[in-house]
Amino acid sequence: MSQLIWNGLFVGSFYALVALGYSMVYGIIKLLNFAHGDLYMLGAFSGFAMLGAMGGLVKSSSLVALFVVLILTMVATGLSGVVIERVAYRPLRGAPRLSLLITAVGASFALEYGTRIVAGPNPKVYQVRLDGTALHVLGALITWQQLALMAVSIVLMVALNLLITRTRQGRAMRAIALDPKACLLMGIDVDKVISRTFFIGSALAGAAGVMAGGYYGKIDFLMGFIIGLKAFTAAVIGGIGNIPGTMLGGLLLGLLESFGTHFVGGQWRDVFAFGFLILFLTVRPTGLLGERVTERV
């Protein structure tokens, strides 16, 4: 039982980290950024490239190397997110929502197959693998590496929440989510704030990508697709646009999958998890914490 919960929470923290970017972007410009899952993939690949470039250094102090790469990758994917927004979304901001959505799908394919051209279709294996001995905690097998990754995700999520609720920057984001036109009139540089939102969201996805690369080991150019869908689901469960709700949604989806596998078997897992989602949304269409409209970003 405790193993089931731990497995669910661990996967859920990845979902949550990726889901935050979805949620932030949706909150601020009402766009479902379908390219977001691919930024996770891009993060994994840029981390792979950086580790490759560091070469022998990696062998001697792999954890430090991974941490440095994590930070650099966050910057790199963050900037990619900004570029995508500038090139693909900003010119269409006045256009109907549907055009924007299609552009997002296009951006997603461009990233996937662009990566395929650069890195090749074969899956890559990370140079640094987080192997570790397992601890027995309350009957569950937990590794130090899992704990470390969980800690990193929690730190990132808490930092994000503080940024949004406690800083001027966060206030500007919240204000734009409420009324972009009024913000423009009040002298807020809306474009700049939106760029920053993309930067933060994409950086989080990139961080998740590097962590997944280091922990699971295998990366390929289509790896962002499924996690993108799952993260989107997590965001909707939690209440898209709401930050704490999104985190909760990610963890809940992880738990649903873990318990679904246990009770109904592997092949029914997604049927279980997504069936629950449909049921849940008919009862509560705004998601877990979706009603607090005033606080969404």
Next chain:
Amino acid sequence: MMRKAALGVALAATALTASACGQGVLGGDSKKDKGPILLGMDIPLSGSSADIGPYMKNGAQMAIDEINAKGGVIGRKLQLRAEDDACDPKTAVAAANKLVAANVAVSVGGYCSGATLPTLPVFDRRKIPMIIPAANSTELVDQKLKHVFFVNGTGDQQAVAAMTWMTKSGAKRVALLHDNTSYSKDIAVRTAAELDKPGGPDKATLDAVNPGESDYSANVANLLRSKPDFVYWTGYYQEGGLILRQLRQAGYKGKFMVADGSVDAKLVKIAGGTAAEGAYATMTQTPDTIQGAENWIAGYKQKFGADPGPYSTQSYDAVRVAAEAIRKAGSTDGDKLVTALEGINGLQLFSGPLKFTDRHTLTSGGFVILVVKNGKFVLQDALK
């Protein structure tokens, strides 16, 4: 249905006109009979199995170059035409239609069973023989199509090989895991049927995962609940490596075996460290396990600058079988080719001398058991 029929008539009419024109210009011996004979190949060059396509294409190209160097067959050269099926049924049908439109004489492609299945009627209806080098779900064989042949062992043969090895290695409780694709499920379900027979090891569980994900810890936990001492994964290597790694992380100490779709050096790398050491595989012959294939491997390396991968030998053989059939039939007519293919007896392939069964499969699957030793798949037991 009506529209399809009408389209068919229109196409047939166009084809007639085209060949009539050809005859008009060149007289008697039409141009179509002088140019190269096209061999079509539906293979994954993009998508989840994109890395297998080039191996198959290279293997086929190697056979074609060898045959052309000796003057081709029935006085004509062979030419390969590969189309990307992306391991996706819809793309595969479109690709098959392209090959049919290009007038290929024989199809020598087919890797993902799920994507190959809908292409069978496309070729069969045009009486274009298919010699399928890799796709081997029994579902394909069960279509019982006249023009479809298999030069790879099939799912039921693989299940029997797996069962033989499980018994031989002393397994007690076997857990089966597949990825719900036609190929993978076929082997798992057939192995389950073997396990359910009295005697030998028992079936601990039969479960499935969703391919394309990274975290299989929930599946692994579920699998371990059934207390297996032998796990057989019948999907592809990308998930196989992850599952093996996560099984070991979850404390599983028993034996692990994969089916032929997982036999790739990357499986060992993805599993990481020494996690894959001692893992078994049911596999048809690969270049490195075939004795006396050193020259072939050297030739392949020289030509393509890379090591031959899985299914390069089968694709090479598929082309040779096609060439042999054309030579015997003396033409590229579909029905004559089928008769010639059925009549082939003793053509030496990597898997042994060829004689198709009445189901158009190999007489014996030629499956062997490999084991991972020092990070490489090597022969463990030839099951002879």
